[in-house]
Amino acid sequence: MLLLALESTCDETAAAVISDTLEVRGAAVATQDELHRRFQGVVPEVASRAHVERILPVIDQALRQAQVTLADIGCVAVANQPGLAGSLLVGLAAAKSLCVALNVPLVAVNHVHAHLYACRLIYGPDVFPSVGLVVSGGHTSLFRCDNGRSFEWLGGTIDDAAGEAFDKVASLLQLGYPGGPLIQRLAEGGDPTAYRFPRSFANEPDRLQFSFSGLKTAVRYAIAGKNAAEVDPSVLSEQQRRDLAASFQAAVIDVLVTKSLHALKATGLKKLCIGGGVAANGVLRQRLQELAQQKRIEIYIAPPNLCTDNAVMGAIAFERLNAGLTESLELDVQAGLMRKK
Ligand code: KG4
Ligand code: ZN
Numbered sequence: 001m002l003l004l005a006l007e008s009t010c011d012e013t014a015a016a017v018i019s020d021t022l023e024v025r026g027a028a029v030a031t032q033d034e035l036h037r038r039f040q041g042v043v044p045e046v047a048s049r050a051h052v053e054r055i056l057p058v059i060d061q062a063l064r065q066a067q068v069t070l071a072d073i074g075c076v077a078v079a080n081q082p083g084l085a086g087s088l089l090v091g092l093a094a095a096k097s098l099c100v101a102l103n104v105p106l107v108a109v110n111h112v113h114a115h116l117y118a119c120r121l122i123y124g125p126d127v128f129p130s131v132g133l134v135v136s137g138g139h140t141s142l143f144r145c146d147n148g149r150s151f152e153w154l155g156g157t158i159d160d161a162a163g164e165a166f167d168k169v170a171s172l173l174q175l176g177y178p179g180g181p182l183i184q185r186l187a188e189g190g191d192p193t194a195y196r197f198p199r200s201f202a203n204e205p206d207r208l209q210f211s212f213s214g215l216k217t218a219v220r221y222a223i224a225g226k227n228a229a230e231v232d233p234s235v236l237s238e239q240q241r242r243d244l245a246a247s248f249q250a251a252v253i254d255v256l257v258t259k260s261l262h263a264l265k266a267t268g269l270k271k272l273c274i275g276g277g278v279a280a281n282g283v284l285r286q287r288l289q290e291l292a293q294q295k296r297i298e299i300y301i302a303p304p305n306l307c308t309d310n311a312v313m314g315a316i317a318f319e320r321l322n323a324g325l326t327e328s329l330e331l332d333v334q335a336g337l338m339r340k341k
Contacts, residue, residue: 001074002066003321004059004098005314008091009083009111010138011035011042013054014311017066017073020318022121026066027312030054033178040171042137048086055094062311075104075326077317079111081334082138088333096329105326107317111309112139113151115275117316118302120148127273127300131263135256136276136309137163137178140210142263145273148319154263155208162252163278165212169219169248173233173241183245184281190239190246195222197251205262210255219248253284257291264297271298280307 002025007014011033017026032050036042063069078095080088099106116132125148132143132151140163141156160168163180170179175186197218200211222244224231233241260272274288279301292299306312320326 002068002072003075003077003107003315003317004062004070004073005077005109005311005317006055006059006091006095007079007111007309007311007314008051008055008087009079010087010309011047011050012309013051013058014309015055015059015062016311016314017062017068018312018315018318022315022318024312024315025068026062026064027310028058028061028065029310030058037177040177041167042084044084044086047084048090051087051090055090059094070098070102073098073102073104075107075317075321076102077107077109077314077321079109079114079314080331081108081110082336083111083333085333085335088335092331092333096331099329105321106329106331107320107325108327108331109314109317110151112141113143114313114316115139115302115307116143116145116151116273117148117319118275118306118310118313119273119300121313121315122303122306123300127271129269130271130273130300131260131267131269132273132275133256133260133263133279134276135162135274135278137161137167139276140212140256142208142259144267144269148316149323154266155210157210157212159211159213160216162210162212162256163276165216165252166278168216169245172220172223172231173245178277180278180281183249184283186242187246187249187283188242190242190244192246192250194243195247197222197247199251199255199258202255202258205265208259208263208266210259212252215248215251219244249281249283252278253281253287256284257287261291261295270296271300273300275302275307275313277308280304
């Protein structure tokens with residue numbers, strides 16, 4: 001049986017065709033980076049309009065790659081939460097229409113859980129039970145994952161998400177959007193110890209929370225001083241820019257690693273799964289590999305193309321489908337950013 005999974009929670013329109021043996025037959029992603037670049041962040045109205053234009057071509061592309069037609073699809077899955085309301089609605093409307101036209105069941109996908117399921121898809125069922133860290137533009141959350149259907153929220157950010165901090169600091173440095181890969185590149189020639197930026201809650205093992213807004217402000221002060229109304233990064237030398245990027249990146253990574261270790265300790269688990277756009281960061285990945293060797297823990301990081309938003313991770317729908325859990329056509333979206341479930 002083939003599943004068609006759709007993803008439109010934020011600014012990527014994606015579709016994938018996946019078999020019930022979890023084999024990915026076709027996958028397509030249309031990013032909207034170029035549309036949001038001049039605003040240095042996602043503009044919801046622009047995003048939902050672009051989803052409308054792209055969803056059908058993206059579905060076509062995934063089907064063509066899988067060398068199948070819609071008649072071969074036995075189930076449609078769609079990420080209906082969390083995300084931008086207008087964006088989610090486009091995917092949901094497309095999914096419902098296909099279910100009616102094809103007379104196949106509809107399955108709802110939680111986008112945040114799906115980010116972690118990317119690890120299950122690649123490394124197999126033994127990734128569970130584990131602590132899951134989802135670190136993306138909208139989310140920085142820790143979960144206890146007992147299996148592909150059980151995600152218990154342990155804690156998350158109380159303000160910005162880690163990816164959002166990358167994007168905002170990239171904007172302060174006038175680098176462009178999305179900021180994560182640009183900061184990573186700039187940081188390559190920088191000294192991560194040049195600036196001592198805050199690591200919120202790092203010394204509080206009982207507090208499974210993150211905060212990145214103070215870090216963002218600290219970077220702002222480092223560029224422009226405390227009283228400046230405007231931030232002009234051109235006052236910095238090239239080396240200072242690199243040092244700032246490297247020191248900022250090091251602060252985010254320190255916190256992500258430390259809090260993951262705290263969650264492992266709190267739960268007694270020995271496995272860690274990581275997904276979401278920020279998990280594509282090469283320095284974070286390197287740090288985690290080293291950690292796995294030093295501490296006796298198993299670390300599973302989604303491959304970079306499955307870290308950023310995609311529909312392949314919608315394979316999590318099989319967990320519900322196989323348990324007989326399908327949705328009615330009354331299914332609605334659950335918009336928002338940091339949901340606990
Ligand atoms: O998972 P994702 O595609 O969308 C959300 O669900 O939010 O994550 C996008 C976020 C952006 O904030 C982007 O700057 C960040 O992931 N990102 C990175 C890297 N690649 C993407 N952050 C740090 N380093 C990267 N290499
Ligand atoms: Zn995401």
